[in-house]
Amino acid sequence: MNKHQIEKVAVIGAGLMGHGIALEIAAAGYHVNLYDVTEDILDTARKNIDYGLQKLVDSGKIKVDQVSKTKSLIKTSDDLVNQLRDVDLVIEAAPENVSIKQDLFKKFGELCPSHTILASNTSSLKPSLYAEHSNRPDKVLVMHYANPPHLVPLVEIVRSDKTSDATLNIAKAFIEDIGKNVIVVNKEVEGFILNRLQIALLRESLWLVENGITDIEGVDKAIKYCTGRRWAFAGIFEVWELAGWDTIGNIYREVAPTLASKPDIPKPLKNLLDQGFFGSKSGRGFYKSDENWTDSVKTRIAKGLASFK
Structure with a gap:
């Protein structure tokens, strides 16, 4: 399999990172199955995708006529079995918890076709911590996006000592094909680069x-x-x-x-x-990060990132 044989991607987790990853891959012309555990989460993801696409139009990154096509390429569902059935690449974007990832990679190994590459969007957890649970560690690696994933033009790919060169090369070519810069982390280390x-x-x-x-x-x-x-x-x-x-x-x-x-x-x-002050998700951190503050900073970041060519 090479990058041109990757036709369908499953993104598992539709939250902060997952919806943006799905948006970008669909905008590059790929079919994306976006999964999360409830319809409420998926409904929020669909609204965030609409918002993100409008921001891309406003910044000139995509044309208006690309919006409907991009949305048509994203299939949302809370049925994990169906979302994994015929995909060529899985990108897991679940919470940063090794037990959750181990459980998910076990399911990926059981439910995905034998050729499917299994990637995690983890920010810090080494792929060797969950690769063996898939029973296909040669096809497991990390594709770590930075937030917001559809605007930051870089993905770091992390291999374990079991990741095959073929898997690495296909993953790298695919990420480059959707317009990203890639850095390869050749040795596992907590937090990557x-x-x-x-x-x-x-x-x-x-x-x-x-x-x-x-x-x-x-x-x-x-x-x-x-x-x-x-x-x-x-x-x-x-x-x-x-x-x-x-x-x-x-x-x-x-x-x-x-x-x-x-x-x-x-x-x-x-x-x-x-004190339970976790930043904008709780309304306060080092700043009083209420809704107005959060929207202001997000908009400033999006405009700045979108201005880069």
Whole structure:
């Protein structure tokens, strides 16, 4: 099987990530079976897909006449057996819980055709933790999208030591075919590449806040108006290649020994979690993230990402 033989994809989980993954794959012309456990969840997903498609039209990413065609390629259902029956690729987008993923991959192995590639959209769980449950570990890997999945132009693919080269090559070709950049994580590691980089930055950001060096607005401004802007156009190695590694070496020797390095959840974050303040999903986190705040930030992110070609 090659990328051209992938005609139908099942996305399992229609929440924050799943609906966006389904939207993008359908917009690229593929048939998508979108599954979740209740019709209420699927109804929300359909509304989110409509919203996402309109945003893509508004930004010029797709044409108006593509909207109805894209929607026609997405079949939603709460019947897992039917949604898996004749697919060539499964992308699991369930909660970040290893037991849930192990159960799902066992079902995928039982219900999917023998040629079907089984992928997880997990943010941090290594594929070897659930690959064996499918009884086809050579066809299991991670396809990790970032949020929002239909706007961030990158997917990281993670293989286990059991993933075959054929599976990896088909998955990589497929992701490139739908218009994404791909990075391949050649060795399993918790958090892969994207989240190891983000968690390293988050740990230092929380240390700066906890120790009164700055507040959350200061950290966010530093990223929005400086570091993040440069990194949108050139990676860290490219940027510092220009600065000169002799200069960077001197800065590193001065700063690195003072950086946060403890593995425990820092106090500012622990306090939030203990109070049940989880961010926009609970209406409050470090910010008072009510509906207006959430819509404003989502719109700003979508407009910014859509502006990139």
